Amino acid sequence: MSHGCTGGFEPWERLSFAWLPFGAHAMMAGRGEDEDGMESFRWHMPTEVVFGRGCLDDLGALCGGVGKRPLLVTGRHSARKCGALARVESQFPQAVLFDQVEENPSAETCDAGGAACREAGCDFVIGIGGGSPMDAAKAISLLACNPGSCERYYGREKFSKPNLPVVAVPTTAGTGSETTPYAVITHRREPSKRTIAGKTLFPMFALLDPTLSISMPGDVTANTGFDALSHALEGMASKAATPVGDVLGLDVCRLVRKWLPRAVAAPEDLEARGHMLYASMLAGCIIAQSGTTPVHGMGYYFTLAYGMPHGLANALLLPPLFQHNAEVIPAKVAAMATALGRPCNGTPEAAGANIVAALVDLARDCGLSLIGRDAGVQESDIASFASELYADRGRFKNQPDELSLDDVARFFRAALEGPEAL
Ligand SMILES: [Fe+2]
Structure with missing residues (x-):
């Protein structure tokens, strides 16, 4: 499994850290994505990327x-x-x-x-x-x-x-x-x-x-691919999202939708492997600027308690979190769903239903169950996971709205039950 990869880190302190996006942009993202105009932001990516067979x-x-x-x-x-x-x-x-x-x-x-x-x-x-x-x-x-x-x-x-x-x-x-x-x-x-x-x-x-x-097993391919997707989705939803990251993130969605099932089905398909490697790198660039959101913070509890692969933990939590995010940033979530193969308009209802459906489609095509119970999540652990995480306020800094303790417990429970119950 992937370990925690890059995610779950404490999100950057945007205002106290000069090279990260300005607070103004973060506030814009928090107010909603429908405002016109280019807000200020920074994009720092000093790594020289060399790609090729x-x-x-x-x-x-x-x-x-x-x-x-x-x-x-x-x-x-x-x-x-x-x-x-x-x-x-x-x-x-x-x-x-x-x-x-x-x-x-x-x-x-x-x-x-x-x-x-x-x-x-x-x-x-x-x-x-x-x-x-x-x-x-x-x-x-x-x-x-x-x-x-x-x-x-x-x-x-x-x-x-x-x-x-x-x-x-x-x-x-x-x-x-x-x-x-x-x-x-x-x-x-x-x-x-x-x-x-x-x-x-x-x-x-x-x-x-x-x-x-090419030697990566199918289940590891699927889990890690969902981690890349999670980085893209969370990076776009983050209060610290940048316009550059939003463009890249939608491309990650399209790439993952097209190539991840192929990489799972045909491990030696170098074209699929190359596109996934590229998508993963792009998603890394996004979270390097904007951090992740509570999907990563919550997923760590599954990994620490049950040894669950990091990408799978994220995959279980994406449907409830992004159904919720559709109420807060509906146009952006609709764009994500559309890029993942479920075109829809930007109403909260359509965005919420379609992002969940898109994630279910992708998981099915990669042979993943999105029912946490199947992966060992225990109902009896949820209350303590939720209260412990809720006390760790740094995990919520990038979430585009205020979540309550009840919200967090509800999301954990939804991950346990699976998206059919949403
Ligand atoms: Fe991650």
Whole structure:
């Protein structure tokens, strides 16, 4: 499964963080999307994206000026299985391998990686794999240069010394971590997902080579694809949405609708893999600016409590949240539904019904059940999930309206019952 990918991070403090969208734009999004005129915003995406079949073999040439001795950060199996590790090692004879990253990387693992990086004298970090290794690579890049444990750096811009450069090589299509400045870390003592964010954590290069994702199993393809879609939808719904992100987000919807079922059905279809890798990267660019919304914050409870894949957790929560969002930002949700293959007008009723139908269509075509009960969600947990999340106000900063505790509990329950009950 993807770990928390980029999402669920505490959304950026827009007003206190100069390079992020201005509050005026956020207010506009909160008032509704029907106002005319261009509000102010910022768009910062410093990652150099290199896309193409076989482009991983250009990594050595691309990174020649960055360093000679990278720390290769991977999971225990997938980077090997897809052949990426061998292809990178052949280009960097002095590379040092750190292959201990688990799904949902822990602070302890990142600490160990930071120590390994320092001890080996590595000059940059390459994360290869899904969101977990890429996020761990970012954390390790800063821990190699800053004292103490990972926990010390939860939050935004908490590290003072520059991190080592990071290169991201995604082998799944969903996390978008290759184009974000976030590392999502699992804090094990009080189980929770925490985020390290820093402008310099944007990877210097993201190498998108579709040949790397053909070994991804169908269920992982479907789950991670829904994560990418969730980033696009949440990024567009966010109070901090940008006009650039809105354009990209609708394209992500169209791409996912067309190519995700094909990638699930035909794992070796490089055209489908390439389009999904591209969509995932675009969705990463969106949330790098606008953050996610409570879909991610709520989904973490499913992942922490039941080990549910991150993308599946989001998929379960999207229908109730976006049926609700249709009442707040109906024209925007109607555009999402239309891009997902359910054309509709911008009334709240039509937008709500059609976004749910579009998500159900896509899940069906990818072989996913959107009934949380099927994935192990327990009714008896819902009240505590809701009250705990509701107390964590940072998770709601980007939601375009005020949600009550009852709303949150209702959404959890709807995810448990599935969209038929909506
Ligand atoms: Fe995510």
